[in-house]
Amino acid sequence: MLDTNEEKKPTHNGVFPSSRFSIAPMLDWTDRHCRYFHRLLTKETLLYTEMVTTGAIIHGKGDFLAYNEEEHPVALQLGGSNPQDLATCAKLAAERGYDEINLNVGCPSDRVQNGRFGACLMAEPVLVAECIAAMRDVVDIPVTVKTRIGIDDQDSYEFLTDFVRIVSEKGGCEQFTIHARKAWLSGLSPKENREIPPLDYPRAYQIKQDFAHLNIGVNGGIKTLDESLEHLAHLDGVMVGREAYQNPYLLAHVDQTIFGLDTPVKKRRQVVEEMYPYIEQQLAKGAYLGHITRHMLGLFQNMPGARQWRRYISENAHKPGSGIEVVQAALAKIPQELDV
Numbered sequence: 001m002l003d004t005n006e007e008k009k010p011t012h013n014g015v016f017p018s019s020r021f022s023i024a025p026m027l028d029w030t031d032r033h034c035r036y037f038h039r040l041l042t043k044e045t046l047l048y049t050e051m052v053t054t055g056a057i058i059h060g061k062g063d064f065l066a067y068n069e070e071e072h073p074v075a076l077q078l079g080g081s082n083p084q085d086l087a088t089c090a091k092l093a094a095e096r097g098y099d100e101i102n103l104n105v106g107c108p109s110d111r112v113q114n115g116r117f118g119a120c121l122m123a124e125p126v127l128v129a130e131c132i133a134a135m136r137d138v139v140d141i142p143v144t145v146k147t148r149i150g151i152d153d154q155d156s157y158e159f160l161t162d163f164v165r166i167v168s169e170k171g172g173c174e175q176f177t178i179h180a181r182k183a184w185l186s187g188l189s190p191k192e193n194r195e196i197p198p199l200d201y202p203r204a205y206q207i208k209q210d211f212a213h214l215n216i217g218v219n220g221g222i223k224t225l226d227e228s229l230e231h232l233a234h235l236d237g238v239m240v241g242r243e244a245y246q247n248p249y250l251l252a253h254v255d256q257t258i259f260g261l262d263t264p265v266k267k268r269r270q271v272v273e274e275m276y277p278y279i280e281q282q283l284a285k286g287a288y289l290g291h292i293t294r295h296m297l298g299l300f301q302n303m304p305g306a307r308q309w310r311r312y313i314s315e316n317a318h319k320p321g322s323g324i325e326v327v328q329a330a331l332a333k334i335p336q337e338l339d340v
Contacts, residue, residue, distance in 0.1 A: 018073040018099075019175065021228065021258045022046035023251075024219055024241035025077040025102070025146070033287075034295040035071045036278055038244070040271050041251035044259040047074045051104050053115065054080035057089045065096050068278075075100035077146070079107070081117045081127060083134035090135035090143065101135055103128070105147040108183035109190045119183040122151045125163045129171030136172050144175040146219070146239075149203050150182035157203060164207060168214055175215040177239050178204045194220075194242075205234040225250065225257045232258070246298045268299050268340045272331050279324055289326060290317035296327075303340055308333035 023030065023038060025048035035047045049067070057064045067074055076093045078101060080086050090101045104112075105121045105128060112118035121128050128145065135143045145167060149160050160178075167173045181197040188196060199221050208216040217237025222228060228238040238258075244250060249268055255261040266274075279292055293313045300306040312330040316322055334340065 018044055018046040019144075019215065019217060019237045020232065021254055022075075022177075022217070022237065022239045023048060023244045024239045025049060025051055025104070026241060026245065027051055027107075029245050029295075031291075031295075032067050032071070033282070033292045034245070035074065036068050037271075037275060037292075037295050038248065038251055039068075039071055040274050041248060041266065042254040043263075044255050044261070045251060046100070047071055048102065049074070049076050051077045051079045051107065052089075053117075054078060054082065054085040054089045055115075057092065058085060065093055065098075067096075067098075069097075072097075073099040075102050075144070077102040077104055079104045079112060079115070079117045081115075081121060081124075081131060083127075083130045086131050087134040087138050091138040094139040094141055098141065100142045100144060101139065102144045102146055102177075103131060103135075105145055106179050106183065107190065108148075108151075108185055108188070108193045119148050119151050120185055122147060122159075122163055122183075123154065125166035126170065128163075129167045129169075129173075132167060132171030132173045142175060143173065144177065145173050146177045146179065148179050148181060148183045149200055152182075152185055155182045157206065160203065160207065161210065164211055164214070168211065173214075175217070175237075176207070177217040177219050177237065178207065180204050180218055180220045201231065208235050225253060228258060245295070247301050248296075248298055249301065268303070269331065269334070271299065272296070272327065276324055276327070279327065283323060288318070289322040293317045293327060300334060300340070303334065304338060305334040 023045060027050050030048060030050050038047060052064050076098045078086060078089055093101055104118055107118035132143055164176060180199045180201050183193050201218060204216060204218040215236045217239055218231050218235050219239035222238060222240050223243045231238050252265050255263055256265060282292060283289060297310045297313060300309050309330050312333055316326045
């Protein structure tokens with residue numbers, strides 16, 4: 001278990017070096033089982049929770065701040081627009097040991113807009129600044145923003161510049177992760193908003209040039225570590241989303257390629273076997289096997305036996321009483337002679 005107080009290594013502007021490479025918050029995907037699995041692949045990468053609304057934390061039944069201690073460094077992404085509610089949730093999260101609080105100013109879904117948070121908040125930079133300031137007043141950990149480059153027809157560089165300037169100067173925000181696409185608040189689904197609006201990485205690069213004192217990262221469409229290194233020549237951080245989920249073995253090389261560590265790269269088979277104790281522990285607590293193994297399906301992507309691995313888990317993990325033997329049998333589908 002990591003001692004979070006010892007592990008934190010702030011840079012000159014209070015942002016952890018782990019923000020150099022992070023895995024995006026993805027609703028219904030980056031839950032605590034997923035994050036535990038990803039942490040086995042990379043020790044340095046900053047992990048984000050799914051977006052959690054302030055209403056769920058304050059009024060919901062259940063523990064929406066639960067995570068595994070092994071996940072550090074881990075950031076909580078919040079959805080909301082009420083400064084007092086956000087401050088309440090940020091304080092609770094800091095007390096629970098989270099390493100960063102991130103405000104969602106990028107999600108374009110109708111449900112999020114109806115709650116007056118997500119990408120629609122780009123049109124209200126003063127309110128966003130008030131939200132950031134309220135959270136910063138009650139916590140000592142970084143409070144950051146994930147945003148788009150614009151919304152609807154408000155997509156000029158000046159619009160983005162004004163947003164960053166107001167939120168940084170009035171709110172005290174020192175770190176922005178910019179999804180390098182604008183969001184259409186109507187007419188496109190969230191999935192289409194991740195694919196149809198064109199990527200504009202140079203706009204994020206320009207923001208870094210114009211706000212050199214801020215920590216600026218980029219998100220959107222990044223699929224390889226080589227691409228990540230190209231962005232890092234211009235920016236402070238890279239956030240990878242669906243590629244990290246669908247092809248998780250990408251993460252096995254992050255500590256060496258991005259963070260410059262000389263630790264050995266884990267084999268896929270080793271990672272599966274290291275999941276066994278966690279799976280058994282979670283099953284003993286009442287978790288369902290399929291809720292854990294669904295995050296592991298892409299581990300052997302493009303390898304011999306990958307299809308059989310995915311199929312066996314998909315067909316058997318959901319069955320009543322399914323246990324670790326399902327994963328062991330699936331792993332046996334991968335040819336033993338492969339050093340993977």
